[in-house]
Amino acid sequence: MTAVEKRNGELIAARTRCEHCPLRQREHFRDFDPDELDFVSQFKTGELTADAGASILVEGAHSAHLFTVLAGWAFRYKILEDGRRQILNFVMPGDLIGLQGSLMGEMQHSVEALTAVTLCVFERGRLRTLFEKYPDLAYDLTWIAAREERILDEHLLSIGRRSALERAGYLLAFLNRRARACGLVEHGKILPISQQHLADTLGLSLVHTNKTLRKLADRKLLHWRERGCEVLDEDGLCELAGWVDPVTRGRPFI
Amino acid sequence: MTAVEKRNGELIAARTRCEHCPLRQREHFRDFDPDELDFVSQFKTGELTADAGASILVEGAHSAHLFTVLAGWAFRYKILEDGRRQILNFVMPGDLIGLQGSLMGEMQHSVEALTAVTLCVFERGRLRTLFEKYPDLAYDLTWIAAREERILDEHLLSIGRRSALERAGYLLAFLNRRARACGLVEHGKILPISQQHLADTLGLSLVHTNKTLRKLADRKLLHWRERGCEVLDEDGLCELAGWVDPVTRGRPFI
């Protein structure tokens, strides 16, 4: 059994060629020039698919790979010895995972698939070439890391200083906005997330999360159905949380 | 009055030459090769000093600069409209600030000096050259961003899932360890931090923070004096919080 199979996933030859990458067609993302596209095509060594609930990366592992999500949802998390879990952020198409592990040798958090997920697999060993020959891509990598940092800053503010209601409002607005940008929640689709996931992200208990979500539902800001959450009024949620999102355009990815 | 003077700071010609940078001499940091050192010398366009309590960077500003702390302590924070403040992380010698602003145009958090601070000032405009000509430094920048991300992950876990006592234990162990690595708390020096700062980092009220610190002091883990905190038993604090720190060596900086 290979490491990949242990993950309940399947490593396969690349099916989606970078030239036809569906992400590049979304205006949300920046475009490559032909030379970069060529390199990225070579950088990508395969695809990995994982079922919902499968582990993609595990804390403590010395992962040799770097991934970009091509389709599906996942989440990054850490757990304490006694099982308390904190979800750090969600991962959607275009997001990079495993950078920490690639640069610093060891993963300090785990990643789990929330839905069925397809990942582009990159060879860590070629990172050096990327930095040496493709400064624009290197710049993008740094940009991506800085973006994640910004998101974590926001979450920290939220968990540290916002009330449960504000926190939940902020998180759902945040998730919905990101999902929209990736084309994941067009025409009334739901966020494929359980209340337990939200609780573990918000730093609240499951019971209190449920009661808090009920209040938001009573205010017609969201609606819970089919094991997921439909955001009805993103602006209302933002207002509740006192959150204004800095708009991002031409965002890089690899 | 220039922007710099508004900060209660003073922009001066570089006094400390990179060739004699005191940070490079600490084994904690990685060394440059002569070529890199040469570039960094040119990249550095001056020094900024700021008094304790002065603002170094302000949320919303379009900062043109990137800084590395040469001496002193500062902290990054965000505030909500009604004044609730969350400290995101502390900044010590060797740490870089303003990367988010440099890459993405606008600062999403503020930075304030905790003690008198000396900063190396870098010209944002030359970042492009850095990425084009010095891939190792570019790699370091990415590494630095990934490191900050790792730290924020830890803090998020702490605030989201640890009790007040565990949280305080973790934070003080974390700060003390970092300060030691930078040579800031040799021979019984104290962390130059008020209980209000700790409260705003922990996401707790001032009163509760005080009561929590008292418990730690009763257990002889720390000692409060001269407006600062002396950590008496770092290992004890780590154990209390259930925290094991991954050791870092040859850490990059710019």
Add this chain to the structure above:
DNA sequence: CGAAATCTTGAACATGATCAAGCGCGGTGG
């Protein structure tokens, strides 16, 4: 159809927030 998740709700409890007041020390000005 039964089993396993997931969501929901009420009640008792605990952790941490808020309010209020006092203390101690260093700095300032008379």
Add this chain to the structure above:
DNA sequence: CCACCGCGCTTGATCATGTTCAAGATTTCG
């Protein structure tokens, strides 16, 4: 030199937000 002032630390009392426990409803899936 001393009195006063202000900031930061301390402490008790009361209050509120969120946790834990317990149980039932609902949905999904084998």
